Amino acid sequence: MEVATGTAHWLGAGCQRRSTDQHPSIHRGRGTTEASEGRTGQGSRARSRRGRASKRPASQARAEARGESDVDTMSATMAAPTFLDVLVDALDKAGAYNSQYQEPPAAILWPDEKGQWKGLTPELIRRGVPLYTLGEYEPEERRGPGYWLRCIVDRTIDPPHSERETPILYIPGFGREDVRADEKCPFELRPLAELKYRGVLWNQQNSRDWTVRAFLQNKDTGLGVDVDSDTATERGLIESLPELAHQTQQSLRGAAPIRAAFLDSLVIRDSDRSVLDWLANAEASRSGLRDRELAAFADICRDRYGFDPESADPIEAARLLGQRAAGWETTWARFVEAPHRYSGVVEALREARPEGPPTLFDHPDSWPQDNEDAERRLREGIAGLAKLDSETARTRILELEREHGMRRGWVWTKLGSSPLASVLEHLARLAETTRYPLAGTTIAGMAEAYSREGWRTDIAALDALSAAVGSDAAIVRDAVRSIYRPWLEAGATAFQGAYVAEPGSYVPMPPPTVEEGTCVMFADGLRYDTAMRLTEILNADGIDCTTKPGLAALPTVTATGKPSVSPSAGSVSVDSPRPEGDAVPVWPDSGTKVVATGLRDAIAAGAVQILEGDRLGEPSGRGWAEFGNIDASGHTRGVQFESAWGVELRRIADRIGALVQQGWRRIVVVTDHGWLLLPGGLPAAELPEHLTDFRKPRFALLKPGAPADDLPTFSWRWNRSVEFVGAPSICSFQGGAEYEHGGLSPQECVVPVVSVSGSGDTTQPTVVSHDWRGLRCIVTVDGAAVGTHLDIRTKAGDASSSLAGGGSEVTAEGSVALLVRDDEQEGAAAIIVILQADGRVAARASTIVGGA
Structure with missing residues (x-):
């Protein structure tokens, strides 16, 4: 009692030690029924509880306070215990006692003379540990002076921990020997000194304070992990402690012996x-780095990077x-x-960049000025192509590709500093494909050859023109013209010869059959090569489709071709009178011209829904939709159309996707004609206007009796007795235009039929909303069935492009939280996709990672 009495005068009457019956919380503390082994070195509070299971662990009390199952909490912890899990468990066990022979400890005192554990106290508090720190008065941080801590222990103030939990008093800056009930006790500790007897000290078996190193190495209480003994590792243990605490025991044992480099890598993760x-x-x-991060960063730079x-x-x-x-x-x-x-x-x-020319072992792709010098040389090479004949120009392009093609893999291409190296890829493709003329001697043979391989030449030219930017566009256009024009001319001349030799072999494709559940989409001017690119886009979106070739109605203009592919084609007169001004047919009963509004009315009269604008219609019926501005853009912009056709294809693909999502079983995309596009303009052909009733760039209607000379002639789709003359090869009767159609050439006449397979399910799921919170996206969907999966991708139909680790299944509530783990994707365009059980894309929605 002498010690207790001596202690009491420091505490004051209001905080003097109360009897056991004045502390109801004590009776609800932890206890065991095992025999006591006695408490050595700490008065009546012995260490016999070490390693013994408590009757009611503090972790269980904390879990119940949070409304969690202790079984769930412990199973998650024990599956892969972390440093922090082991520490919390050790602190729990520190307060164990034998309820048959001992009173519960009033508090657990945690001395830490070196203050090594200070960086971990916030995390321990977040874990629900009833931890309080000696220091300046900051109650919201659970920190305060000794008198405040005594009030927490004796519950003279209302502490945040439950009565079933034993408070842990963390005492940084003071060691075990400082906690003493005599005149040598430091002033700051005097209110806590008597807790040495009423509570329990948490320290090692050898009575020393627990250091981070000691706890890591201890096999009984700690983790049993070897640690290097050098100064750098000692410092790293303290600086990396918040990160170290979240490493699993297994991973730490795998990294043993723990060294400074490993600890630095925890602080500087990347x-x-x-x-x-x-x-x-x-x-x-x-x-942007904290002090401990700066120190770790400096260590890594010196050890790994050499500076x-x-x-x-x-x-x-x-x-x-x-x-x-x-x-x-x-x-x-x-x-x-x-x-x-x-x-x-x-x-x-x-x-x-080092001085002098690069050596064999240098990395020329490292230095931006080397890439800029190469780009200048390439610019000079491309600029000189227009002066060469086509064969020499092709050879030169392929030489440039061998010299510069590798630069497309350099970082400077990603930064937009190698635009011509990017263009060169398409020019080289164009050079390869124009080496050989289009095969075939008949209309059928040439149409098959064009639909199999010929279209690749056209798309290569489009890609080259589209990739050229700024002042480089002019020299790229000249380069394309130098090798593309002869190939176009040879193909068109051969195609016209095949037609003249056997006109009856040219049979325009019939209109598609419009069954229930089918929607026909008309896309004006969807040339075969652009349809093949559309197919690629749709497949990437996860939409099944195929493209097959057909022959357009002649002449290859909208007035003739659109009615020919419509559901009302059979109602248009095939004895239409000789046209005036354009090749427009008539309705047989009224004799009125078949114009756009009348055609739609006739289609609607056949029980086909007209899906104007964004209308999606009733997918159990039949539908007709018109979409796309490819032809209008080509006529308006000429060769500058190269910057618009890709956008148009994306719009068409989105419209098709919306129809599929609506539940249409089948969508058939048709068109009226293709077109010729040549930088610098189509060559001119002479045809005096006074010899014609009307004259268009690629065809004309001669006056009766006017000689056709050597011009190819062809019959009108809507009256075979009416014959038009076509401009020879790729020429134009109104020379100079870069974009034209109406005549005879594979590009104008071989047209696509794109067949899209829909699900036929009218209850398709939809993305209702998505909300970005940092890199986490909360997606809400409607109509999703069991097994429906949600993902965020850069390419809708490509699972390997997932940004969210493959995504996850939709919950019963119809929502999913998806995390984009790579923060460098923030701001990138992406697609939210709803996937059916078989992996097919059922719905999609565009988004920007992190939000707009």
Whole structure:
């Protein structure tokens, strides 16, 4: 009692020790029924509870307070216990006692003379540990002076922990020997001194304070993990403690012996990214790191990358990056993955380039000025193609491809610094495909050859023209013309010859059969090559489709071709009178011209729904939709149309996707004609206007008795007795236009029929809403069946393009939270897809990662 009495005068009457019956919480503490082994070195509070199961663990009390099942909590913990799990368990066991012989401890005292555990106290509190720290008065942080801690223990103030839990008093800056009930006790600890007898000290079996190293290495209470004894590792244990605490015991044992480099990697999780951030902007990088992160970063730079960020010039480090010095290979790969993120690195590399010409072992792709020099040489090479004949120009293009093609794999292409190297890929493809003329001597043979391979030449030309930007566009157009025009001319001449030799072999395709559940979509001017690209887009969207060739009605203009592919084709007069001004047929009963509005009325009269605008119709019936502005854009913009056709195809694909999602069983895409596109304009052909009733760029109707001379003639689809003359080869009667149609050529006459398979399910799921919270997207869907999957992708139909780890199944509530793990994807365009059980895309919605 002497000690108790001596202690009491420091505490004051209001906080003096109360009897057991004044502490009802104590009776609800933890206990065991095992025999006591006695408590040594700590008065009547012995360490006999070590290693014994408590009657009611504190973890269970905390779980119940949160409304959780203790079984669930423990099973999750024991599956792969972390450093933190083991520590919490050790603190729990520290308060165990034998309820038959001992009173429960009033508190667990945790002395920490070196203050090594301070960085972990916030995490312990978040885990629900009833932890309180000696220090300045900050009750919201569970920190305060000794008198406040005594009030927490004695519950003279209302503490946040339950009465069933034993409070843990963390005492940084003081060791076990400082907790003493005599005059030598530090002033700050005097209110707590008597708890040495009423409570229990948590320390090692050898009575020393628990250090982080000791706890890691201890096989009984701690994790049993070997740790290096050097100073750097000692410092790293403390600096990395918040991250170290979340490592599993298994992973730590696998990394043993724990060394400084491993600990630094926990603090700086992505060292490559951190180094690139530092190279891009050293000052901003430093300001974004905490002290312990700065120290770890400096250690990593010295050990792995061979430079000291505290003294080195960033240009020196950039040179090591560009030279792919030892340890820098993955850093360069990381830069190549997302160069836009590290814009400052580009200029650092520019300044860091070694003097003199590159050697055999250098990396020319590292230095931006080397790529710029190569781009200038390529520009000169492409500019000179227009002066060459087609065969020499093709050879030169392929030589340039061998010299510069590799640069498309360089990082500078991603940054938009190699536009001509990108164009060259398409020019080389064009050079290869124009080596040989289109095969075949008959209409059927040439149509088959064009639909199999010929269209690839046309799409290569379009791709080359589309890729050219700015001032480079002019030289690319000249290059395309130099090798594309002769191939176009040869194909058109041969096709016209085949028609003249056997006119009856040219049979326009019939209109598609419109059954129940079928919607016919008319896309004006959908040339065969663009239809093949549309097929690729639809397949990437997860929509099943096929494309087959047919022959367009003649002449290849909308007035003739559109009625021919419509459901009302059979109602149009095949004895239409000689046209005036254009090849427009008539209705047989009224003799009125078949114009757009009248055609739609006739289609509707046949019990076919007209799906104007964004209407989706009733998918159990039949439908007719018109969509797309390809032909209008071509006439308006000429060769500059190359920048619009890709956008139009995307719009058409989205419209088809909406119809599929609506539940149409089958969508058939048809068109009226193709077209010719030649940079610099189609060559002119002479046909005096006074010899014609009317004259269009690619065909004309001669006056009766006017000679056709050597011009190819062909019969009208709506009256075979009416014959038109076509412009020879790829010429135009009104020369100069770059985009035209109406005549005889594979590009104008061989047209696609795109057949899309829908599900026929009118209860397709839909994306109702999606809300980004950082990189987590909360998606709500409607109509999703059991087994329906949700994902975020860059390509709807490509599972390998998932940004959300493959996605997850829709919950019963119709919502899913998807996490994009790569923060470098923030701001990128993506697609939310609803997938059926068989993996097919049932619905899609565009989004921007992280929100707009």
